[in-house]
Amino acid sequence: MALLSVKNLCAYYQVEVYGIHRTVRAVDGVSFELYPNEIYGVAGESSCGKTTLIKVISGNIKPPLKVNSGSIEYQFGSYVVDVLSVSKEEMRRNVRWKQISYVMQGSMSVLNPVRKIIKTFEDIVDTHEPITNKKKFLEEVIAHVNRLGLPTEILNSYPHQLSGGMRQRVAIALATVFQPKLILADEPTTALDVVVQRGVLQMLKDIQAMNSNTMLLVTHDMAVHANVANRVMIMYAGRIAEEAPTEIIFNAPVHPYTQHLIHSLPMIGERSNKLSLRGIPPNLANPPNGCRFHERCPYVMDICRTEVPEIVTVQDQHRVACHLVKESSL
Amino acid sequence: MSEIGKLLDVQQVTVEFHIGDLMGGSRLVAVNDVSFSLEKERPEIFTLAGESGSGKTTLSRLLLNDLQPTRGKVFFEGRDLSTIHKRSEFKEFMKKVQPVFQNPFETFSPLRKVDAYLFDTALNFGMAPNRRAAVEIVDEALQAVGLSLEEVSNRYPHEISGGQTQRVSVARALISHPRLILADEPVSMVDASLRMEIVNLFRELREKQNVSIIYITHDLATAYYISDRIGIMLRGYIVESGPVDDILDRPFHPYTKLLIESVPEPAPKERESWAKHISLGTTEVKEYGRVGCKFAGRCPQVMDICRQVDPPDVQIERRTVKCYLYTEHTGQASPEK
Numbered sequence: 001m002a003l004l005s006v007k008n009l010c011a012y013y014q015v016e017v018y019g020i021h022r023t024v025r026a027v028d029g030v031s032f033e034l035y036p037n038e039i040y041g042v043a044g045e046s047s048c049g050k051t052t053l054i055k056v057i058s059g060n061i062k063p064p065l066k067v068n069s070g071s072i073e074y075q076f077g078s079y080v081v082d083v084l085s086v087s088k089e090e091m092r093r094n095v096r097w098k099q100i101s102y103v104m105q106g107s108m109s110v111l112n113p114v115r116k117i118i119k120t121f122e123d124i125v126d127t128h129e130p131i132t133n134k135k136k137f138l139e140e141v142i143a144h145v146n147r148l149g150l151p152t153e154i155l156n157s158y159p160h161q162l163s164g165g166m167r168q169r170v171a172i173a174l175a176t177v178f179q180p181k182l183i184l185a186d187e188p189t190t191a192l193d194v195v196v197q198r199g200v201l202q203m204l205k206d207i208q209a210m211n212s213n214t215m216l217l218v219t220h221d222m223a224v225h226a227n228v229a230n231r232v233m234i235m236y237a238g239r240i241a242e243e244a245p246t247e248i249i250f251n252a253p254v255h256p257y258t259q260h261l262i263h264s265l266p267m268i269g270e271r272s273n274k275l276s277l278r279g280i281p282p283n284l285a286n287p288p289n290g291c292r293f294h295e296r297c298p299y300v301m302d303i304c305r306t307e308v309p310e311i312v313t314v315q316d317q318h319r320v321a322c323h324l325v326k327e328s329s330l
Numbered sequence: 331m332s333e334i335g336k337l338l339d340v341q342q343v344t345v346e347f348h349i350g351d352l353m354g355g356s357r358l359v360a361v362n363d364v365s366f367s368l369e370k371e372r373p374e375i376f377t378l379a380g381e382s383g384s385g386k387t388t389l390s391r392l393l394l395n396d397l398q399p400t401r402g403k404v405f406f407e408g409r410d411l412s413t414i415h416k417r418s419e420f421k422e423f424m425k426k427v428q429p430v431f432q433n434p435f436e437t438f439s440p441l442r443k444v445d446a447y448l449f450d451t452a453l454n455f456g457m458a459p460n461r462r463a464a465v466e467i468v469d470e471a472l473q474a475v476g477l478s479l480e481e482v483s484n485r486y487p488h489e490i491s492g493g494q495t496q497r498v499s500v501a502r503a504l505i506s507h508p509r510l511i512l513a514d515e516p517v518s519m520v521d522a523s524l525r526m527e528i529v530n531l532f533r534e535l536r537e538k539q540n541v542s543i544i545y546i547t548h549d550l551a552t553a554y555y556i557s558d559r560i561g562i563m564l565r566g567y568i569v570e571s572g573p574v575d576d577i578l579d580r581p582f583h584p585y586t587k588l589l590i591e592s593v594p595e596p597a598p599k600e601r602e603s604w605a606k607h608i609s610l611g612t613t614e615v616k617e618y619g620r621v622g623c624k625f626a627g628r629c630p631q632v633m634d635i636c637r638q639v640d641p642p643d644v645q646i647e648r649r650t651v652k653c654y655l656y657t658e659h660t661g662q663a664s665p666e667k
Contacts, residue, residue, distance in 0.1 A: 045521040045522060046492075046521055164382070193381035193382055193548055194381070194548060194550070194589060194592040194593050194594075195381060195588060195589060195592045196381070197592070197594075198592040198594070198604065220521070220522055221522075221594075222522065222596050223551075223593070223594035223595060223596040224594055226594060226595065226596050226597055226598045226600075226601065227594045227595070227598070227600065227601045227604045228601075246598045247598050250596070250597060250598050251598075261522060262596070264522070264525075264526050265522075265551070265596040266526070266529070266551040266552050266554065266555040267551055267554075267595065267596060267597075268550055268551055268554045268578050268579075268590060268593060269554070269578070269579060271554065271555055273530075274526045274529075274530070274555065275526065275530075276493070276524055276525070276526040276527035276530070277524075280491035280493070280494070280524075281491070281521070
């Protein structure tokens with residue numbers, strides 16, 4: 001049973017200034033499912049729609065962002081939530097933070113600089129489950145923080161007293177205080193150093209293993225996906241290019257874009273010539289016809305310029321949107 | 331004095347910052363007794379790698395003569411940088427040492443066309459008497475980075491891609507025909523599919539334009555790909571330096587080992603070893619203030635002496651490593667300077 005099923009989701013930024021319409025097709029026809037107890041990676045370049053996708057599935061839809069079509073449905077046991085029709089208050093009280101939580105990129109801007117960490121915990125917990133017994137609350141928070149391997153002293157610190165990696169881990173501790181079913185992590189380690197990044201990702205993995213919940217990990221860093229994710233989705237210009245278990249994405253990618261991404265990764269101990277793709281990612285306000293990758297694709301065919309490739313399942317759990325695949329399987 | 335034949339010679343430089351007010355406060359040693367040099371005849375790519383707060387950027391400011399060291403000296407082509415006072419001399423120096431910055435989107439003003447920067451640089455450095463004469467110089471610099479004036483003229487920064495903007499900023503640096511380019515995290519803001527474009531460009535510049543490059547980064551994978559030598563920085567010290575193959579294939583210093591191990595391999599088969607738990611430093615200031623080896627608090631092979639006295643530089647084959655574990659190799663534990 002899927003925890004989250006997204007069907008044919010189209011979310012556009014629509015702006016109208018002085019009668020000029022501008023539509024940015026940030027997420028265009030995306031379908032995927034998340035299952036309990038897995039780490040699902042979403043990879044892609046900047047402005048390929050990763051963050052928009054997270055915004056929409058967390059129900060954070062504000063103009064100019066509009067959902068034009070599609071459905072997003074959660075199933076938390078017997079509790080079913082349709083994100084597009086649920087009331088804002090319900091979403092705020094019972095879904096966000098309790099069932100889904102969000103770890104953002106810049107931990108420094110998440111924490112209130114003039115409040116101690118414990119006060120931030122208090123604010124968040126009180127919104128969802130009013131605190132009646134302060135002593136019990138404190139005990140629970142200390143237990144939670146210690147379980148994640150953080151020292152108790154951090155609760156009495158201000159954010160500026162902690163290092164960047166520690167702040168990011170505090171943000172994760174905050175996001176997991178109710179042991180949510182789904183953790184949305186948007187570039188959680190991008191601003192961090194490699195050693196700290198490793199520590200933070202280990203913590204996320206531990207939490208996932210401890211609570212057997214689901215994590216949606218968005219990052220452009222393929223090496224992180226290789227080490228953390230169970231399944232990976234590759235997005236290109238607002239659409240899914242390929243989705244498969246991590247081993248397949250890295251060892252037998254099918255889509256030309258995925259192949260390029262994997263083969264261009266520099267590695268320590270290897271110095272063969274790495275090439276970069278010609279051209280630039282398309283402008284989503286005016287995307288090319290047909291396959292959005294065709295202008296940069298080394299194997300481009302006539303059909304790619306006119307027809308959008310359907311996403312097809314090539315084998316169990318492995319989906320690809322490319323005309324090359326269709327040709328060979330027909 | 332600097333040896334003849336050195337392009338850049340950094341001799342035991344230390345930079346101290348004062349934190350706090352005039353009465354109290356503490357000293358923060360951002361760069362600590364750092365020495366290295368680049369040869370004049372053999373252009374090379376030298377990488378300075380390390381975590382944030384390891385002093386990489388402070389060191390690069392020293393090399394750009396934007397900051398004076400508290401102790402030690404920096405020589406460029408035999409000239410002590412602290413003796414450059416006249417504006418004309420400073421300009422001559424800037425012509426030879428050029429920076430490339432981290433974020434291509436912040437380097438250029440969004441309200442100005444990118445080619446304006448190229449022409450300004452050409453005119454400021456007196457490479458051409460007027461704009462018309464500068465066209466050829468600007469075009470030549472753009473050709474060197476795989477672009478042409480036709481492609482970028484009359485374009486605003488948002489009209490060209492991130493990779494192209496970064497190439498334009500490299501082209502800008504090339505206009506004055508520098509001997510040395512200081513690239514501070516030049517690819518960290520560039521998308522994955524365009525990153526190798528910039529990295530390959532640096533390789534090409536060294537080979538075709540005879541430019542030495544100091545590549546400052548925390549990304550060891552690209553450092554391995556392009557550089558000839560590498561220096562690993564930790565809290566102001568260069569803890570290990572030498573040819574990049576030696577250091578990254580067979581690291582000696584425990585910190586270098588940790589750093590390399592922490593780089594996630596882009597291959598799922600390595601995930602088990604990467605998941606091994608590590609201890610992290612809680613705050614940066616604590617490590618800066620530490621007596622003895624700065625890594626002692628996190629080092630798995632820490633000894634008593636590490637917490638008391640700064641480790642000496644030990645020369646082993648082609649590398650230098652700052653660690654007590656290797657002092658018996660040379661039979662001496664005292665610093666040679």
